[in-house]
Amino acid sequence: MNLEEVTKTIDNVVFANTGRHLRDVEAVVLKGAWQAKTYEQIAETCEYSLNYIKQVAAPKFWKLLSEVLGENISKTNFRFIIERQWGGQTEKISSSLELQNSLSAGNINNIDASLPLEISNELKSQDWGEVPEINTFYGRTQELAMLKKWLVNDSCRLVAVVGMGGIGKTTLCVHSIHQTQDEFEFVIWRDLRSAPSVSKLLAELTQFLSPQSKNYFTEEDIDAQISDFIGLLRQHRCLIVLDTTTVIQQSSHFAGHYREGYQTYGKLLKRLGQESHRSCLMWIAREKPREIVLMEGENRPVRSLYLKGLNSQAKEIFQEKNLLDPNSWEDLIQLYRGNPLALKIVASTIQELFGGKVSAFLKQETIVFGELNDILDEQFECISALEQEILYWLAIECQPISLSQLRADILAPVAQSELIEGLESLLRRSLIERTVAQEEVIFSLQQPVVSQYVINQICERICTEIQEFSKNHKIEKIELLKTLVLVKKTQDNEAIQDMQTRLILKPIKNQLCKILRDESLISEQLTKILSLLQGKTALVVGYAKSNIESLLLELKLDLGDLSYR
Known part of the structure; x- marks a missing residue:
């Protein structure tokens, strides 16, 4: 199926439906689109201006084709639709249309009666x-x-x-x-x-x-x-x-x-x-x-x-992008759980920023950025407040947890039925995974990308709350700071505590330093929050006192000298 056949066929289709042949500018647009040229490239090879082609001729031509072919045709899908709909039959269709045109014009001499006359159903059944x-x-x-x-x-x-x-x-x-x-x-x-x-x-x-x-x-x-x-x-x-x-x-x-x-x-x-x-x-x-x-x-x-992610087939993406370090490709696939779009985005970044070296990218320990953030933002905005809190806790725990553990983490009163419904909703949204282990069902985040995205959300929201408090001193504004515990000090597993400090506590401290630009100002605001929490009920205080103490420790302050103790 070549360009000449396609042009001839489209010309005959247009003539059969409108009584006129393709105009010169339409043929130019058709040929350029078939060759995957941009409108700028098309304009460089003809006498028509870019504005005329892009704003006048091309839109009218795609509208015309959409009407005569019975499908929504655009520059981006034109070749795909023609190849899918007609394949190698352009010569046959073109001949059939020429026959119809000849019959309409009364030219019945030298007509091959074996040519098909009915093609409208074929063109319009899809x-x-x-x-x-x-x-x-x-x-x-x-x-x-x-x-x-x-x-x-x-x-x-x-x-x-x-x-x-x-x-x-x-x-x-x-x-x-x-x-x-x-x-x-x-x-x-x-x-x-x-x-x-x-x-x-x-x-x-x-x-x-x-x-x-x-x-x-x-x-x-x-x-x-x-x-x-x-x-x-x-x-x-x-x-x-x-x-x-x-x-x-x-x-x-x-x-x-x-x-x-x-x-x-x-x-x-x-x-x-x-x-x-x-x-x-x-x-x-x-x-x-x-x-x-x-x-x-x-x-x-x-x-x-x-639908789950790709396995080893995802390596074809890396081959197309000419990535290096094939021994690290499997690690990259596992990191993004074989998500094709995520791997394409990451592969482009690795090629452009790291010269194709996968190992250099993996050392950065940053896997959520740019368009990946946008994709997850769109999905995160749809979920309920309870689902968000469940995701927060699964990210903080850094390991799969049971329903009873999740129930113990959440301070606010939530009906067991509502908690179950929230978990079920997250499963249906493909955001968490469920595993049966030793007669107990445990839950975890669906993939590392989701985990890092959720942790980033926690850090950003808590920093925003502290920044807003520094402006208005309203204790009710620190909602997430009292809802979540950043580092579980009673955690038996020291490795989990170290992970929570590295992934959550340190990034919050670093972001606060970037926002307020003065560690003493940060400690001052945190100390004010602690003083306002004095005498409040356990439900009002929540995890806020523990979190602020952890942040102050991270700022290397001596808690023993503080007046609120």
Whole structure:
């Protein structure tokens, strides 16, 4: 499939739908996009200005192609969609379109009657929406085989692919659909980043599956609209993929809750899983919806795949980035638990900043930075206050702990049922791990990256609280300082105490020195906090007294000489 064939085919498709051929500037944009050139590079090789190409010609051309091909086409996905949709059939399609054009113009001489006339269904049976362009793919053989079995052999009605951000959920699903698309009459991909209502989404999907249908439903008719949609899923074998984001989830709440106005997504999932039809909805998300949890099973038409990181296949990422020290690659994979996106980000940093030396990067003992912070910020903002506190304690403990140990750490009164629900929510968000050891269940943070991110959050929040106290002297502002213990002095394991000092206490001291720029000023503020805590109840004081004493010791002050003793 070469550029000449593609240009000829697109020209014929445009002519068949609009009655005109490609304009010169459109051909220039097409060729540049096919060759993966930037708009700047395209402008350098033609007579048109960059502004005209980028702001006028290109947007109009992609809109035109989207209309005539029945898919959302952009510069970034153009080649991917053409290769996926047509493959090596451009010559056949182009000939067929030329035949249609000739028939329309009345030129019936010298026509090969063996050429196919029907291609509209082939062009319009798939709508890939804003599917991302996937250039590389690593491993996942077992996961692909499992999804193919569920979609084709087991005829599952509802499939969820869940896992942490960057773990490769979308990439896996794109490749899975490439392998199974011929088994379906319709394939539709929708990215829910714009947070459409269920009613709007169903209206759009229904229009694509049945263009003659009229959308006479209102938001209040959602049950009837879902019934109408399921009716179409019974008539046609469809694969519909919804790539979800956190925008439809309710923030500061346990997993599985939807934002106000989006609860009907739960109703849609429930009915698609329970009611009989010929199609499948694939749900891509960071957390498993409650509806799927209740319906899924090995022998049921509802399944879920929890996606874990890559193993040795991740070394291909390092090979592409020309990293050095192959003996250290496995350590890097384990450090990031094989998360493909994290490894790509880190590999780029190692190449640019450390000249490709993995060993030099590992010596820094800093594994969360830049875009990795952004990814975790987005997920951390969604969780509830109790989930945050659980994560804080799991990071502080520096080792797996049981439910009873966690219960003992938390000072504020929390119902056991609520604590269990919080742990379950974190498991579904892929943020913690559960292990059964000697008839006891223990919990830990999912990976070192999450652990360091949470510790960084603790340090930043406590420093902010102390800084704010230095301005307003309000004791109620030191919430986290009294909620968490930074170093467990009663800890039998000295190695854990040393780790807590190194990972938490010292960074807090260092950040305070950077903020207040005077160790004596830091000790003064800490001493004021201690004096205000005198006479307060144990629940009000919490761990604040112990934490401040630890910080003062770290500042190498003699506590015996302080007046509050």
